[in-house]
Amino acid sequence: MASFFVRRLLLALAVLFAVSFGTFVFFATKFYPTCSGAGPPLVGSVPNAASAYFHWLRNVPSGGITRDPCGTDIGAQTWQSLGHTAALLGATALIVIVLSLVLGVIAAARAGSLLDLALRAFSYIAWAVPAFIVALVLQSVFNWAGNRSGFRPFATDGWPGQCALISGAFLKDCGVPGAPTPHAGTGLHYAVSLIRHLTLPALALALAFVGAHSRYLRSSLLVALNAPYTTTARAKGLPEHTVLLRHALRNSLATFSSVLLLDFGAIFGAALVVDYVFGLNGLGLLFLSDIQTASINPYAVQLLLTVTAALVIAAALLSEVIVAWLDPRTRLR
Amino acid sequence: MTTATSIEEQTLAAHQRGLLTVAARRFAREPLALAALTVVIALFIAGALAHVIAPRALYTINLSANVIHHAPELAGWHLFGTDWVGADMLQRTLYGIRTTEEVALTAALVATLIGVLVGALAGYYGGWLDALLMRVADLVTAYPAVVLTLVAIVYFREAYPHTLIIIFASIMWAVVARAVRAHVAGLREQEFVDAARALGASDARIIFRHLLPNASGTVLVAATSLIGQIILIDATVEFFDYGLPASVSPSLGNLVADVVQFKFGLSSDPAAVGLGWWTWFFPGLTLVLILVCINLVGDALDDALNPVAAHH
Numbered sequence: 001m002a003s004f005f006v007r008r009l010l011l012a013l014a015v016l017f018a019v020s021f022g023t024f025v026f027f028a029t030k031f032y033p034t035c036s037g038a039g040p041p042l043v044g045s046v047p048n049a050a051s052a053y054f055h056w057l058r059n060v061p062s063g064g065i066t067r068d069p070c071g072t073d074i075g076a077q078t079w080q081s082l083g084h085t086a087a088l089l090g091a092t093a094l095i096v097i098v099l100s101l102v103l104g105v106i107a108a109a110r111a112g113s114l115l116d117l118a119l120r121a122f123s124y125i126a127w128a129v130p131a132f133i134v135a136l137v138l139q140s141v142f143n144w145a146g147n148r149s150g151f152r153p154f155a156t157d158g159w160p161g162q163c164a165l166i167s168g169a170f171l172k173d174c175g176v177p178g179a180p181t182p183h184a185g186t187g188l189h190y191a192v193s194l195i196r197h198l199t200l201p202a203l204a205l206a207l208a209f210v211g212a213h214s215r216y217l218r219s220s221l222l223v224a225l226n227a228p229y230t231t232t233a234r235a236k237g238l239p240e241h242t243v244l245l246r247h248a249l250r251n252s253l254a255t256f257s258s259v260l261l262l263d264f265g266a267i268f269g270a271a272l273v274v275d276y277v278f279g280l281n282g283l284g285l286l287f288l289s290d291i292q293t294a295s296i297n298p299y300a301v302q303l304l305l306t307v308t309a310a311l312v313i314a315a316a317l318l319s320e321v322i323v324a325w326l327d328p329r330t331r332l333r
Numbered sequence: 334m335t336t337a338t339s340i341e342e343q344t345l346a347a348h349q350r351g352l353l354t355v356a357a358r359r360f361a362r363e364p365l366a367l368a369a370l371t372v373v374i375a376l377f378i379a380g381a382l383a384h385v386i387a388p389r390a391l392y393t394i395n396l397s398a399n400v401i402h403h404a405p406e407l408a409g410w411h412l413f414g415t416d417w418v419g420a421d422m423l424q425r426t427l428y429g430i431r432t433t434e435e436v437a438l439t440a441a442l443v444a445t446l447i448g449v450l451v452g453a454l455a456g457y458y459g460g461w462l463d464a465l466l467m468r469v470a471d472l473v474t475a476y477p478a479v480v481l482t483l484v485a486i487v488y489f490r491e492a493y494p495h496t497l498i499i500i501f502a503s504i505m506w507a508v509v510a511r512a513v514r515a516h517v518a519g520l521r522e523q524e525f526v527d528a529a530r531a532l533g534a535s536d537a538r539i540i541f542r543h544l545l546p547n548a549s550g551t552v553l554v555a556a557t558s559l560i561g562q563i564i565l566i567d568a569t570v571e572f573f574d575y576g577l578p579a580s581v582s583p584s585l586g587n588l589v590a591d592v593v594q595f596k597f598g599l600s601s602d603p604a605a606v607g608l609g610w611w612t613w614f615f616p617g618l619t620l621v622l623i624l625v626c627i628n629l630v631g632d633a634l635d636d637a638l639n640p641v642a643a644h645h
Contacts, residue, residue: 019475128624132572269477309475
């Protein structure tokens with residue numbers, strides 16, 4: 001197990017190295033920061049993009065990559081956006097896991113029923129509707145209902161206490177992009193405000209994946225329910241709900257979690273859209289605001305993309321490790 | 334007649350009639366899948382014939398007050414309404430389908446061809462070639478496809494349909510390559526490959542005459558899902574206002590994205606135009622319809638090609 005893990009980890013690091021080199025060359029040879037000074041050297045001042053990359057790489061352990069050649073701190077915004085995206089993904093994961101488990105188990109227990117059919121139709125539609133349409137519809141429905149009734153249980157845009165990094169789009173006018181706003185609250189108030197602001201985006205992001213993953217769980221549960229060990233459990237006289245939840249579901253959870261982690265890249269891509277529609281100042285909005293400016297800062301984009309790739313690669317690695325841990329046969333590959 | 338015997342009979346029949354013929358018959362017995370396939374093909378044909386169905390020039394604008402930004406109505410056949418310059422939304426949606434299908438179908442075809450070739454080489458030869466090709470596939474998929482597409486569009490500065498096709502093809506081949514590699518690597522160990530080799534068949538003959546025809550089901554399913562994925566990524570990128578400009582080449586994605594420019598009627602700024610729901614609803618509905626139908630077709634194809642797994 002240990003050697004398998006080390007081998008996979010080294011491979012993942014090699015892939016991360018290669019992609020960060022690729023994006024660096026891509027951006028650094030095309031866009032130049034407008035100043036020079038402290039920090040890693042510019043492409044122009046060293047022989048080629050490759051050596052500029054190795055200068056950049058040398059600054060990774062010390063955290064020097066969080067400053068661009070102008071000396072501007074690009075790290076603070078990146079870490080903050082990472083936090084926002086992590087909160088969004090966490091809330092989404094919670095919704096996806098709870099709803100998929102409940103819907104998947106119900107669909108498997110009542111396979112072939114009208115309810116199963118309805119869930120199947122839901123999952124097809126949820127999976128096919130692009131995240132931006134789901135987000136737009138949720139946002140406009142809650143806006144419309146809020147305007148009609150005056151009752152606004154959830155915020156329809158923004159992160160508590162912050163203006164969006166990109167002005168315009170679907171967001172209420174807020175002033176300076178990225179600037180703090182006074183009414184964030186502290187302590188419990190902040191937590192409540194956070195939940196109010198995260199509910200709709202997380203729901204919009206979760207819907208498609210609830211559709212897909214409840215179907216995966218349903219089919220893997222149906223396989224488990226026909227397995228010999230389930231027959232044994234039934235023969236022992238266990239009640240059906242015990243058979244379903246303690247015997248079949250336990251065995252299906254392994255594939256469920258690994259498939260969910262494998263979907264991380266897709267969830268992350270969809271989070272970009274939801275971030276944009278709801279103005280959450282996560283990695284997605286930061287990325288879009290970074291590339292929308294006329295003078296793209298390659299070091300800011302590079303830091304952002306490296307963090308993104310590291311997350312996706314780590315999720316894939318974690319998924320493989322979970323599978324290998326649960327099913328030793330796959331370690332041989 | 335039980336399901337099990339019918340599958341056995343079908344498998345027997347498959348040996349006589351060929352995998353795809355049998356799968357096509359199974360597919361034809363699914364009314365929902367057939368309906369979905371009909372809808373997709375009808376929409377794609379309508380898009381391809383956009384210039385015949387809606388021969389008026391694409392940029393026909395009509396700024397007279399009674400035509401501009403009008404809700405759907407029978408008068409003048411503005412069934413989908415008109416936008417803020419008086420252009421007919423039905424017409425724009427048709428041209429939108431055309432752009433979207435042109436990009437998605439071509440990119441999916443190129444990506445499938447590359448993916449089949451790479452997957453077959455990696456799966457058949459194994460060893461260092463397999464490791465090398467699959468690590469390249471890992472590189473391409475290390476970023477979410479939407480992010481990589483945005484990076485590429487920023488790099489090329491301006492997007493045209495052919496730029497998008499190149500971008501999508503060079504990202505999405507990895508998905509097909511993985512599926513084909515897994516299938517071919519499994520087939521390689523089977524007796525019929527040994528038999529072919531014993532008869533003196535060359536590697537190329539084994540790959541193209543024996544392995545790939547057997548993997549055709551996998552390729553077909555992967556290619557179908559690729560079309561859907563590319564349409565979705567394209568629409569998302571266009572929604573961010575990257576990709577093709579709606580005024581020159583309307584696509585389903587950038588027609589929906591027009592709500593960005595016009596603030597969706599949500600802005601507190603009275604100067605901002607609140608755009609009518611019909612300008613984004615009909616292109617959006619078409620987009621969703623195409624994606625739902627492609628997914629239905631893909632799933633039914635998968636079931637038809639792997640009947641045993643489908644009965645779990």
